Amino acid sequence: MSTATLSAPKSAVAPRIDYLFLGAAVLATAILVALVLLDGQPASAALILGGFGLGVAFLKAEFSYTASWRRFLNAGEAGGLIGGLIVIAICALAVVPVAALWPNFGGAIAPLGPSLLVGAFVFGIGMQLANGCGSGTLYTVGGGSGRMLVTLAFFVVGSVFGSLSLPSFLALGGIDPVLASDYLGPWGGLVATLASIALAAALMIAVARKRGANWRPSRSYIIGGIVIGVLCIGVFFAGGHPWSVTYGYTIWGAKIFAALGFDFSNAGFWQWRGNKQALVSSVLSDTSSLTDFGMIFGAMAAAAASKPFASTAWPPMKSLLAAAIGGLLCGWGARIGFGCNIGAFVGGVASGSLHGWVWFAAALCGNLIGIRLRPAFGLSRD
Amino acid sequence: MRKTYMVVVVLVLVAIVGNHLTSASSGRAVSPEDFAGACAPCGAPCPSKK
Numbered sequence A: 001m002s003t004a005t006l007s008a009p010k011s012a013v014a015p016r017i018d019y020l021f022l023g024a025a026v027l028a029t030a031i032l033v034a035l036v037l038l039d040g041q042p043a044s045a046a047l048i049l050g051g052f053g054l055g056v057a058f059l060k061a062e063f064s065y066t067a068s069w070r071r072f073l074n075a076g077e078a079g080g081l082i083g084g085l086i087v088i089a090i091c092a093l094a095v096v097p098v099a100a101l102w103p104n105f106g107g108a109i110a111p112l113g114p115s116l117l118v119g120a121f122v123f124g125i126g127m128q129l130a131n132g133c134g135s136g137t138l139y140t141v142g143g144g145s146g147r148m149l150v151t152l153a154f155f156v157v158g159s160v161f162g163s164l165s166l167p168s169f170l171a172l173g174g175i176d177p178v179l180a181s182d183y184l185g186p187w188g189g190l191v192a193t194l195a196s197i198a199l200a201a202a203l204m205i206a207v208a209r210k211r212g213a214n215w216r217p218s219r220s221y222i223i224g225g226i227v228i229g230v231l232c233i234g235v236f237f238a239g240g241h242p243w244s245v246t247y248g249y250t251i252w253g254a255k256i257f258a259a260l261g262f263d264f265s266n267a268g269f270w271q272w273r274g275n276k277q278a279l280v281s282s283v284l285s286d287t288s289s290l291t292d293f294g295m296i297f298g299a300m301a302a303a304a305a306s307k308p309f310a311s312t313a314w315p316p317m318k319s320l321l322a323a324a325i326g327g328l329l330c331g332w333g334a335r336i337g338f339g340c341n342i343g344a345f346v347g348g349v350a351s352g353s354l355h356g357w358v359w360f361a362a363a364l365c366g367n368l369i370g371i372r373l374r375p376a377f378g379l380s381r382d
Numbered sequence B: 001m002r003k004t005y006m007v008v009v010v011l012v013l014v015a016i017v018g019n020h021l022t023s024a025s026s027g028r029a030v031s032p033e034d035f036a037g038a039c040a041p042c043g044a045p046c047p048s049k050k
Helices: A003-013 A019-038 A042-061 A065-075 A079-101 A114-130 A134-142 A146-170 A180-210 A219-239 A246-259 A273-280 A287-304 A317-336 A341-350 A354-377 B002-022
Strands: none
Touching (some): A019 A287, A019 B002, A065 A079, A065 A114, A065 A354, A180 A341, A180 A354, A246 A287
């Protein structure tokens, strides 16, 4: 065996660190952490660092809700979905009892009605065109995908449009949130939540078996699911409520629109107390923005630590068009439907709130449409 | 694409720091659901409260 053949595999697997972007990601994170610590807010620093860890975990595990849902709907493969349920089950262990027992903590709840159904359905269409959901957009933007930069920009714009539409949709009616712990107590609620997750897993496995597909999650989805679940618990304790993503997009968009002269004083959404305050407060006072920023820079650091960052070419125009349309639909749908895969599905189910499962069912139906639309933009249905 | 990314990272960081330094700080980081009457993560009111 020659020296050349000995050295070739070594150079092929050796990580090529992109010091410029690795340094930029770490420096940006350090600046944000320093700013919130100067304000005396260690919990905010924890949210940024929690987001950073989530960005690393998502990127390293290649944890993709969008691809998992597509594989399930196309071929019956349930491994990715089960990996997602691992995250929720771990998160629920802390969220359900703590939110019910401690007054400073709360679960992710939302009313049930047309707004939730329409929003989740539209989000489902959008996530297949965008090729990413709320968390997926963050970590792929951080990971160096120029296409997802386009998705994120339109996601932000769409969520502002959604904020303007939401009061009209809420006027269509609905019922108050249904929370397991309200009916069964903190521990009974936890048992019911875990049972609902187990039932969903059993149904997914049954579908996979019927279609002759694999239902076992890959090793990276199991490890990634456990790590992400534990980080979700950390974010919950630091922020006081379950991890959410897309509210940050709405705030960023509204601040940009306001800076351009748009007047939100007549918009119902922006008169609700928390939103009114968020619009004039520092973006680093918003819990979802803190984890969002951390997640982008965490994914950037992880990507730059293993290969040259953002070294691929821009995708074709049709693909960018799908990214833009998908981003708009995701943004609008997330605001109308009370969140994305993370805020509504993961956070909702992990809180024992019925809206999480309703969101999942409606979004899954939207995914069916989105998958059928993908070829029109040059994207694979698989 | 690398140049685009570096420009975006710098612009975003400048925007975040600028917004933080020129805006009021609410103290502890909050979410709309932390406020009384909120029925969803975005602060939407409960249907029964209308």
